[in-house]
Amino acid sequence: MGCQMRRIAGSLGLVLLLCTTSLHGAAPAPAADTASAVFAGGCFWGIEGVFEHVKGVISATSGYAGGSVSSPSYMLVSTGTTGHAESVRVVYNPTQVSYDQLLQVFFTVAHDPTELNRQGPDVGTQYRSIVFYQDSLQRQRALAYVAELTKEKVFRAPIVTEIAPLQAFYPAEDYHQHFMARHPDYPYIVYNDAPKIKALQQKFPALYREPSKG
Numbered sequence: 241m242g243c244q245m246r247r248i249a250g251s252l253g254l255v256l257l258l259c260t261t262s263l264h265g266a267a268p269a270p271a272a273d274t275a276s277a278v279f280a281g282g283c284f285w286g287i288e289g290v291f292e293h294v295k296g297v298i299s300a301t302s303g304y305a306g307g308s309v310s311s312p313s314y315m316l317v318s319t320g321t322t323g324h325a326e327s328v329r330v331v332y333n334p335t336q337v338s339y340d341q342l343l344q345v346f347f348t349v350a351h352d353p354t355e356l357n358r359q360g361p362d363v364g365t366q367y368r369s370i371v372f373y374q375d376s377l378q379r380q381r382a383l384a385y386v387a388e389l390t391k392e393k394v395f396r397a398p399i400v401t402e403i404a405p406l407q408a409f410y411p412a413e414d415y416h417q418h419f420m421a422r423h424p425d426y427p428y429i430v431y432n433d434a435p436k437i438k439a440l441q442q443k444f445p446a447l448y449r450e451p452s453k454g
Contacts, residue, residue, distance in 0.1 A: 274298060275334045277342050278305055278372035278406050280325035281351030282359025286433035287328040289420030290350045292451040293440055296337030301329045302412040302419070305372055306404065314413055320364040327372065329409050339378060341447060343385045346371070347401075349439040353389075354397035360432055372406035379403060421451060 281287055284302035291300040304312050307323030317324045330342060347353050351369060352360075359367045373379040382403045390399060411417075420429050441448045 273333075274331050275339070276329055276331045276374065277339060277378065278327055278329050278374070278409055279342075279346050279350070280306065280327040280368065280370040280372070281346065281353070281401075282326070282355075282367045282369075283362055283428075283432070284326040284328050284412065284416065285419040285429065286436055287326075287346075287350050288418070289429075289433055290345065290436050290440055291328060291330045291342070292418070292421065293437055293448055294332075294337060294342070294345060294444075295447050295449045296335075297330055297332045299331045301331075302416045303327055303329060304410045304412060305406060305408065306370060310408075311410055314416065317366050318364075320366050323365070324410075325366050325368050325370055326412075327370070327409065329411075337447065339381055340385065341444075343371070343382060345440065345444060345447065347385070347389060349436050349443060353386075353399045353401040354395050356400045369401040371401060371403050372409075373403060374406050379405075 279287055288300045288302045291297050304317050304322075304324040305327040306325045307317070309316065309322040309324065312322050312324050316322055317326065332342065353369050355369065357363070357365050357368050359369070371378075371382040373382055386399055386401060386403065389395065419426075420433055423429060424434070
């Protein structure tokens with residue numbers, strides 16, 4: 241069952257099924273004066289929506305990473321056989337928000353890093369928790385942050401987040417992009433993702449912003 245079944249239920253789901261799957265390859269690197277980070281932790285709608293509310297984030301893009309299939313489709317990834325996880329690529333201005341702050345948001349409000357191969361109601365390896373590093377510094381910072389959380393016993397259960405190299409990131413179909421912003425009243429968003437935005441505002445008020453329209 242999981243998130244993919246909820247998305248094809250009802251009238252909105254019918255629209256999603258009728259959308260043409262876009263043909264897409266690996267996403268290009270961000271501009272030289274920006275940096276990027278890639279995270280996976282359950283349904284990408286929520287992860288994307290949270291980071292779109294973070295100051296200094298230029299863009300957040302839902303997509304797929306971690307598997308061996310080139311240019312995967314949503315329907316294929318949903319089978320759990322591709323090795324890909326629903327992921328989000330965050331392009332940000334490092335003079336306004338740091339990689340460490342993005343890690344804090346990811347682990348603290350964007351998802352639960354103690355859930356193995358699932359996130360809330362969504363079950364499967366495509367919903368696993370991963371920090372995809374793009375260089376040795378990102379790897380070092382991610383490992384250090386997980387070690388710190390573990391030492392301080394921030395979570396009651398062990399952290400199961402993978403720290404893995406990013407091989408490629410494939411943007412998801414257009415109808416998945418900015419889903420929370422475009423469908424704030426969609427039941428899945430209301431029950432599973434809207435509370436994350438409130439948590440972001442409460443726990444990181446200096447980082448919170450309202451995303452730009454359009």
